[in-house]
Amino acid sequence: MKLFTIAAALLAALSATAQSHIDDLRQRLLSRDKDYVFVVAHRGDWRSAPENSVGAIKSAADKGADMVEIDIHKTKDGQFVLMHDGNIDRTTNGHGNISDMTLEQLKSYRLRYSDGNLSDETIPTLEEALLACKDRVLVNIDKGHDYLAEISPIIQKTGTEDHVVLKGSNSVADVRNKLAGYENIIFMPVVNLENSSASGYVSSFLTEYGPAAIEVQFSKDNVAGMSLIPTIVDSGCRVWVNTLWESLCGGHEDEKAMRDPDANWGWVLDRGVTIIQTDRIAELINYLKSKGLRGRGN
Template sequence: MYLKSVSIFAVLLVSFCSRAQTVEINTLSFEEVSDTRAYFQYTENVFPIISAHRGGARAGYPENCIATLEYTLSKTPAIFEIDARMTKDDQAVLLHDKTLERTTTGKGKLRDHTRNEIKKFRLKDTEGNITPYAIPTLEDAIVWSKGKTLINLDVKDVPLRTKAELVKKHNAFPHVIFTVHNADEARFFYDFDNRSMFSAFVKTKEALASYEEAGIPWENVLIAYVGAKSTKANKELYDLLHRRGVMIMVSAAPVYDKMEKRVDAYRKILEDGADVIETDRPAEVAEAIKMLYPEKSSKYNYWKTQKIKE
């Protein structure tokens, strides 16, 4: 009788542990490129946007991991900056470093391993703990993001054409944009498909002029990345970009995220004139700036909720 009871308990425990948990996530849904442009069009009515740097990693949730993106969306609507690199057999996967040790259980350079070889590796969280998550492919992330958010593909070693072809394959232009460091990179994507949109490095007036000289329409530049600090000295550049309808992004990750008293710093970034905060702490930023969202805005039309299984 005792053995039978233990057996029944074991079956129930396995059933409970294997049952998927349903969670609700906050999504940004863009069906057409025109939707994406409308959401990111700068207006004088402040509408802050949170960009989760590498997905917003934390304990239990590694960087550049789809489960982490979903966790972040369970806390706040957000867009995501993610990194992709190439394997030995030229498959694009999500990874920031050239080497595997810091963020995975693997060793050596990613470029020395095939896609099949890295399937056995597991991602590590921000504290170095091994998680159950494998390294996702860039294609996994592109497919996942549709109807959920916008992902911004950072510049690493994936050829520009490879990224462009993957986005075109999945008709993902409404929900995938490209980080570009200069006007030449933007021109490549624009010539490949004029639906390509950008998070562009525009740290100076000279850089701004270079995009115009290259013939890049400002409606294709959703975000101008101006650096890791927000100062009043940036006001002239901010004004020039805003007059062109472009939202301005400051990266809080290198400086502001590391401050002990961060709440006021996050608010000041927006008060200084920026519109997008890129951060390793998206949930904290969301809490700090929630009072700065307008009561009414057409941009709320793109905010939805979606139930998913973990």
């Protein structure tokens, strides 16, 4: 009986520790702690495992990512699976559109590594992906806002509502309507700074919604809309930038950062950005630590 009590206590402690990690991430995100820059793993850690796989999620968490970005598509039989493309040609040993195949059919194929070699992993369901994230890492579900009514039962079943971040270019009214009843899901608006409507869109969210962060996109670093970034920062809101490729971050992208981090990641940080989505998880985290931007004690 005594051993059972000790074991139960240990399990409870481990569970509390795991949950406190998610609570800590949410608190940092919502408090907009400027000394902590969030690292988001694009499609998971696809350099170590197939993109959008359970392995990629776990590897990203192991490397210290705060959030993983995943893409979802709906199968012929109404199941949600992880895949960026609308077909499985590039990332598996199969061919065809996801919408034309059942989950059972999709599960018969193996995912490829980025070099084209086959892995032992199969296409994960959204449920499998959320369970891999649970208690370890926040998750941005790409297209999740569009499918919220359909995926919410999966989110509830896995107990990961407080892990989920959704993004989109929806209006304040649309976001409030769709997220009614989902108080733990975080929504972040996305704005292209080169659009003529960018200023009004940003203003509407800052004054009417108060988001934790706003994602900004810009193909050049001297576009007029860049003046909106200080406005967002001064409001206390976080700014999210994708350093995945040049057209999203004015040319200050990951591969250039591998050669000159200060001119690329450093340039982004100098603008007040505190959330970066990257394809170079470990390298970015090490760079942020060198700048004292991963919290106390780094």
